[in-house]
Amino acid sequence: MTVTDDKLLKLEEFVYDVQRTITPRWLSHELGIPLIETNSLLKKFVKNEEKKARWKDVKVIFAVTGESKTSRSHFEVALATSEDVDKVKARFRNCAAEIYCLHPSHASVKPTASILNANQEHLSESVCDLGKYDTIRSKISKQPRTNDEVEELRKAAFKTSESLGFIKNQVASKPTKANSEKTVNKSTAVKNEEVAVTRSFSDPIQKKTSPTKKPTNPKNALSAMFSKQAEKNKTAPPKQASLPVEVEVTAEVKEEAISLPENKKSEDIPKPREAQKRKPTKDSKGSSKPPAKKKKEETKKTQRKRIIALLSDSEEESDDEANDKRLRADDEEVVTVQKPDLESSDEEEVVPSTPLPAKEPRPASGKHKVKQWVEKTFLDDEGFMVTEKVIEEIEIDEDGTEETERTSPIKPPTPKKEQKDEKEKENKENTKKNEEKSHGKGRPKKPVATSSGKQSSIMNFFSKAK
């Protein structure tokens, strides 16, 4: 039995026994084969099965892509059953039809593994997209689902995911995301409605979950990574805060992290209801402002730390004096928080991945911190004098006096010459050893048999003939 036959058998099992809707992407994931191969596999499967009696229960949905004949500029995608595919194709110019999914008529629309494994955003989308399934279903069976059916399905989806025990945290953390969405898209009322809808789904589950519980889904590695980044940002702000580019990056990461459910724990991010409570108070302060300004304020509020880090003293002043004052007050707060962190990070002796430039002046008012390569000589364990170049951070006052703060353990990159010398030494030692072995004590009578030794060259045994 060939590999393809094996895969076809599996596919047969999925369609007839498991009775699930099969998309090429899912199948590719399930069988661990490339998507192109999956498409051809599906085609082959359909071709093989078309004539069989049991095939009548399975519908093939095609995705027809191409340029619409009605409008030239548009590239459209349409879904069609095998019966309608020719009709749909007629609507297109330069079209291609690929199998979108195989749909057994008894297949239940349940959250697939991909939905279960997806993050909250995907989940909400998938659940909301039950309507899409509806369209497909209606094309197949000509019996559109009622709203009640869809609602039941949504509930079932949440129940199954809840029973699997992973979704709790994601759903519980949903309000954070919703909040972030709110802050960003507050102006659009429609999107707010969407958020409200999704929250209405998540609320009952939120009651069951403890807000402090950390998500334990190991598959959500990307989000976990972001959460780690966010925690880093929270506990230790970036060391090189004076560098605008890097700060921008970290700030962006932070912004992204806020949108992720894992950051629910962070105290900096207000909970949705708290946020809702806060907003009116702030709004009440600046109630006389136009809505555009309000929006600006909102964005500044969410990103104020980044702005603080980004902009220097020459930051453009805002229009409103009151706001300006408040921002400056925040500014001061952040600076007072960040400074000790910098020092503490210094104490931790964080080793930078790349060697730092020789001098790195810092824009401090009275003192300048400068990193310098300094030669240090000391006795090592074997009693040899060792001279090493190390990075020292020196604080220089304006009057020129120096004060050494710390010595980093970074060794300077050894020059090529030194490396060469070391290699030569090693080689010499090795050759000496070999000579001693060959000349000194004679050959061992029984050489030890090795299963995988080093392959020697024939040149080592035979000398060149003249």
Added chain:
Amino acid sequence: MFEARLTQGSLLKKVMEAIRELLNEASFDCSENGIQLQAMDNSHVSLVSLNMGSEGFDKFRCDRNLTMGMNLASLSKILKCASNSDAITLKAQDDPDTVTFTFESENNERVSDYSMKLINLDQEHLGIPDTEYSCVVKMPSADFARICKDLSQFGDCITISCTKEGIKFSVAGDIGTGNVKLAQTANVDKESEAVTVEMQEPVSLTFACRYLNHFTKATPLSEQVQLSLSADVPLVVEYKIGEFGHIRYYLAPKIDEDD
């Protein structure tokens, strides 16, 4: 002028097959004594030494010593054009640019000739000292080929251990281990089927399977193979070419990394 005629053309074809996989190019040294070849493989792990004495040829004439550098792939192509029963004649001028091969069928009904361009090769010759080996094993060449082929499935290295009882080939790999022991045969009808061990001291050496398998391509040349082993010295695998020559393969052993 160089001219050498070999009635048993198949011998030359077999010699070619025996070295073709190991070498890409080689210099054939022609002298009044015969044709010699010495060349290392590309990785300088093994060495091939071929000697075909002039007495083995029907007609042998070599006015001046000459070296003919040949591309073995090209030579192989030409020799494939010869039938096993053909007589092969090599001809070259004293300072040759080309060498001519003439193939004559048994009844001289068909004569074909091919000329091949020679190449300049700057190959170093190694002085191979006369060594008294601790162990000299003679065994059927087909058995040796079979053992090497079988054991190379298990791992990259074969350990050849020789004691007075016999010779043991062992291999260890990911899937497991393999051992083949050959005891000295007491009574055999044919001398070529016997396994004989001449031993001064026991030896155990490890060699790369890949090269051993290349060496076994010379199996059609001779029914018997001779393995000569000494500690810390290359293995010699020798096949006789009729009564007038031999092909010897030298293979450097694998050395323990601790050394």
